[in-house]
Structures are given as C-alpha cells and as structure tokens.
Amino acid sequence: xxxxxxxxxxxxxxxxxxxxxxxxxxxxxxxxxxxxxxxxxxxxxxxxxxxxxxxxxxxxxxxxxxxxxxxxxxxxxxxxxxxxxxxxxxxxxxxxxxxxxxxxxxxxxxxxxxxxxxxxxxxxxxxxxxxxxxxxxxxxxxxxxxxxxxxxxxxxxxxxxxxxxxxxxxxxxxxxxxxxxxxxxxxxxxxxxxxxxxxxxxxxxxxxxxxxxxxxxxxxxxxxxxxxxxxxxxxxxxxxxxxxxxxxxxxxxxxxxxxxxxxxxxxxxxxxxxxxxxxxxxxxxxxxxxxxxxxxxxxxxxxxxxxxxxxxxxxxxxxxxxxxxxxxxxxxxxxxxxxxxxxxxxxxxxxxxxxxxxxxxxxxxxxxxxxxxxxxxxxxxxxxxxxxxxxxxxxxxxxxxxxxxxxxxxxxxxxx
Numbered sequence: 001x002x003x004x005x006x007x008x009x010x011x012x013x014x015x016x017x018x019x020x021x022x023x024x025x026x027x028x029x030x031x032x033x034x035x036x037x038x039x040x041x042x043x044x045x046x047x048x049x050x051x052x053x054x055x056x057x058x059x060x061x062x063x064x065x066x067x068x069x070x071x072x073x074x075x076x077x078x079x080x081x082x083x084x085x086x087x088x089x090x091x092x093x094x095x096x097x098x099x100x101x102x103x104x105x106x107x108x109x110x111x112x113x114x115x116x117x118x119x120x121x122x123x124x125x126x127x128x129x130x131x132x133x134x135x136x137x138x139x140x141x142x143x144x145x146x147x148x149x150x151x152x153x154x155x156x157x158x159x160x161x162x163x164x165x166x167x168x169x170x171x172x173x174x175x176x177x178x179x180x181x182x183x184x185x186x187x188x189x190x191x192x193x194x195x196x197x198x199x200x201x202x203x204x205x206x207x208x209x210x211x212x213x214x215x216x217x218x219x220x221x222x223x224x225x226x227x228x229x230x231x232x233x234x235x236x237x238x239x240x241x242x243x244x245x246x247x248x249x250x251x252x253x254x255x256x257x258x259x260x261x262x263x264x265x266x267x268x269x270x271x272x273x274x275x276x277x278x279x280x281x282x283x284x285x286x287x288x289x290x291x292x293x294x295x296x297x298x299x300x301x302x303x304x305x306x307x308x309x310x311x312x313x314x315x316x317x318x319x320x321x322x323x324x325x326x327x328x329x330x331x332x333x334x335x336x337x338x339x340x341x342x343x344x345x346x347x348x349x350x351x352x353x354x355x356x357x358x359x360x361x362x363x364x365x366x367x368x369x370x371x372x373x374x375x376x377x378x379x380x381x382x383x384x385x386x387x388x389x390x391x392x393x394x395x396x397x398x399x400x401x402x403x404x405x406x407x408x409x410x411x412x413x414x415x416x
Contacts (some may be wrong), residue, residue: 003108005029005321007095009086009262011217012041012295013303014070014310019078021314028077028078031107033097034289035085039073040066041117043303045144046166050195054304056332058089091266094287109291110145111317115310116259118295120165123252132376133224139165139253143172152176154249158226159183160214162190162197164301164391166253170393172198173251180204181245182230184212186235191391193301214250215242223248233307255297263292273341274315279345281356282325283313297328298343298359301393309359316351326350331406336413338363340390347410352400359395360412362388374411375403388414 004190005027008019011034019030038044043051046062053059056068073080085098093109120138137145137153143165145151157178159166162185170180173408183201188211190197201208209228217238230241233395242382258266258276269278270322276297277285278366283293294306335341342360349356366388373380373396388394396412406413 001094001106001108001111004031005109006031006111006113006317007107007109008032008113009095009114009115010034010087010113010293010294010296011036011039011080011082012117013043013066013069013112013306014296014313015041015115016066016073016116016318017307017310018115018293020069020076020313021073021311022113022318023078025315025318027275027318030078032080032351033084033095034080034082037083039070039080039082042140045147046168047147048172048249051303054302055307060300062303063303069307085264089266089290091156091260091287098127109289110321111291113313113317114263114285114290114292114296115294116224116262116296118256118258118299120252121255121257126214126252126254126394128214128217131220133217133219133222135219135249136217136225136252137249139169139251142251143169143248146176152178154178154247156247157223157249157251158228158245158247159215159251159253160194161185161245161255162187162208163253163255164192166251167192169199170206171204174204174206178249180206182207182209182228184209184214186211186213186231188233189389192389194234196387206266208319209243212241212243215236217250223250226250244370256295258296258299258379259414260296263296266290271298271345273335276343278340280330280351281344281348282316282320282351283309283344284316284320284325289320291320298341300390305359305393305395312357317336319351323381328409333358334409335360336372336411338366338369338414339412340357342412347403347406349400349404349406353401355397356403357395357397358410358412361393362390362414365389366414366416368416370415372413372415373398374413375406376408377411382408 034337043062043066051065088096216228218225230238293310340361
C-alpha cells in the first residue's frame with residue numbers, strides 16, 4: 001500500500017491553498033484528490049469579480065483567482081488526481097478512492113486534510129407545499145448551468161433566500177435577459193453581504209421582501225407561479241399577507257451546509273452550530289491526524305478568508321507530520337451572548353506561534369456594539385464595532401502572551 005505524507009481531499013480554494021502551504025513548510029509528498037474534472041471547485045462557476053482583494057490586493061474573477069493557485073501548484077511537487085471520488089476514510093488514515101483510470105485504490109496517509117467545501121440546502125429541507133414541478137433549482141446549480149454550460153434555466157424568476165449566491169444570481173439572470181420579480185427572505189434582515197445587496201438588487205431595482213417565505217408553488221409539469229407570505233418574529237405565517245407571482249422558475253438560496261459525509265462515517269465530532277467538525281488551534285479534528293479547513297469547517301462569506309484559513313491549516317499539518325505539535329487539550333474557546341459560534345473550539349497555546357485568529361458570527365444585526373473577550377470569566381479586552389451582521393464573519397486576533405495563562409476558557413460575546 002502506497003503511503004503519502006499529506007492527502008488533501010478537495011481541490012477548491014481551501015485545498016489548493018493548504019496543499020501549497022504544506023509544501024512550503026518542507027513536506028513534498030502531497031496528493032490532492034478532486035472529484036471534479038478540474039481544480040478550482042466552486043470558483044470555476046463564479047465568473048463575477050470581487051475575489052482576491054485580501055489575498056492578491058487586486059480584484060479577480062473566481063476562475064482567475066483559482067488560476068493563481070493552480071499556476072503555483074503546477075510548479076510544485078504536488079500530485080493531483082481529478083475526476084476522483086473518495087469513497088471512505090478511516091480513523092487510522094487509510095483512504096479508499098476511485099477513478100476511471102485506476103479503479104478502486106487504497107492508500108495510507110500520515111495526515112489527511114479535509115477541504116471538501118459545502119453544499120446547498122434543497123427544497124426537501126424546507127417543506128414547501130406544491131408539486132415536484134420542473135423549474136425549481138438551487139441558486140448554485142443554476143449558476144453552474146448558466147456560467148459553465150451556457151444554459152439559462154428560466155425567463156421569469158423568483159428567488160427564495162438572500163444568501164450571496166442568490167443575490168449574485170439575481171443580477172446574473174437579469175443581465176442574461178431574464179426578469180427577476182423579487183427575492184424573499186424569511187429573516188428580518190438580509191443574509192448577503194452589503195455590497196451584494198447594493199450591486200445585485202438595488203442597482204437593478206429588484207425588490208427584497210424581508211420576513212417573507214414561499215408558501216406555495218403552482219404548476220404540475222413546470223412552475224407556473226409562486227405565493228409568498230409574511231411571517232412574524234416566530235416565523236409563523238401571517239394570514240392575509242399572501243402575494244402571488246407568475247413565474248416559470250424558482251431559485252433557492254437558503255443556506256450552505258459543510259460537506260461532512262466522510263467525517264460522519266468515522267465519528268468525527270461535529271459542531272451543531274456550524275455542521276462542521278470541532279477543531280483545535282491547529283485545525284485538528286477529534287480524530288488525530290485528520291484536519292479540516294475552509295467551508296467544510298464553517299461556511300465563509302469571502303474566498304480570501306478561506307485561503308488564509310487553509311494556509312494556516314497547511315502550516316499546522318506540516319508541523320504534525322514533523323512531530324512538532326503538542327497534543328495536550330488546552331482550554332475551551334466558546335461562544336457567549338449574541339454569538340452563534342466561534343472557531344477554534346479549543347486552544348493549546350504551546351502550538352500558537354505569536355498570535356491566534358478566532359473566527360465567529362453574531363446571532364443578530366447590531367449597531368455600535370462591543371465584542372467582549374473574556375478569559376476565565378474576566379474581561380480581557382473589548383473591541384468597538386459600528387456594525388455587526390450575521391452575514392459577515394468576524395475575526396479577533398489575540399496575542400499568545402494575552403492567553404498563555406488561561407486555565408479554563410476564552411469566551412467571545414457581543415454587548416450593546
């Protein structure tokens with residue numbers, strides 16, 4: 001059985017960035033397994049610009065952003081197998097994969113890095129009444145058909161959910177000649193980035209219906225219309241608030257879920273908030289030698305943040321392979337009032353060089369609020385923020401010397 005130092009599962013933005021960093025740290029026996037026919041992942045269908053501002057200090061399209069990493073990879077020792085599906089991983093780091101050229105293959109890894117990305121929630125998760133009509137798409141699937149295959153999936157469109165993919169597709173469908181009649185969002189605020197709200201809806205006069213959801217889909221063979229209704233603060237339908245739209249297509253942009261089928265099979269502990277693995281400061285999961293980063297860990301809003309996180313994870317994977325990581329538990333890092341989750345979930349400062357980044361999301365929009373960091377119940381520091389939004393991932397950076405003497409936990413909370 002062939003042994004590989006580091007096997008990266010997924011060749012999108014996280015997998016590419018992590019694999020490259022592992023090699024920069026002196027580990028050159030690295031393999032990327034990618035199920036698609038080419039590297040790049042979701043970036044290949046994101047032909048709009050807005051990528052790379054943090055990583056390359058310039059604005060790029062998704063394919064151009066991916067190409068920067070692929071060019072560097074082509075000049076490295078990293079081996080790549082595309083059109084390859086990972087069937088199973090084991091706790092002792094064996095990987096079974098298959099592809100048309102090799103059939104079924106089992107390899108042994110010294111370390112595995114999970115970078116499979118995320119998937120879209122579908123209609124089945126929403127229980128919307130109506131027939132199984134054609135013309136109901138997830139926004140990402142419609143994006144792939146349009147941007148990669150040149151197929152416009154509808155002419156009169158309504159979008160459920162104000163996630164970034166849905167907002168971007170509202171603009172994209174309009175530019176291709178479709179009429180987008182509106183976007184409904186069940187929350188009282190948008191789940192997309194402010195720039196996408198402005199550039200994709202406001203600039204095209206596409207209405208946004210906050211605190212609304214789709215309550216009926218009409219049409220037997222093909223979607224013929226939809227009904228949206230207003231909801232109260234408990235998300236109960238408000239009778240008499242129904243609005244009808246004649247459409248032939250409904251796009252769903254109702255959330256992304258980390259792709260963790262492989263993680264579940266080997267009982268890696270998953271965070272009920274993020275749906276991704278629990279990880280420590282080294283991005284190690286609860287299975288030793290198996291790491292996770294990017295959207296398989298928690299859903300990001302900017303690909304630049306995915307790449308940076310993956311770079312940090314790659315550095316830690318290299319340390320693990322070189323037996324330079326301390327395996328003590330450390331202390332907890334938990335979410336407090338007003339915070340949905342934070343990552344990492346535990347911190348061992350012996351593995352922190354100088355600083356550590358803690359990522360988190362807030363539960364509700366806030367203006368002129370404070371991020372409060374508590375160490376063992378005592379306030380360590382407060383950071384003022386003019387606005388906080390669940391759609392935008394937040395980050396605090398702590399110096400190692402600030403938390404070196406922590407005994408039990410670091411807590412992140414938001415106060416008005």
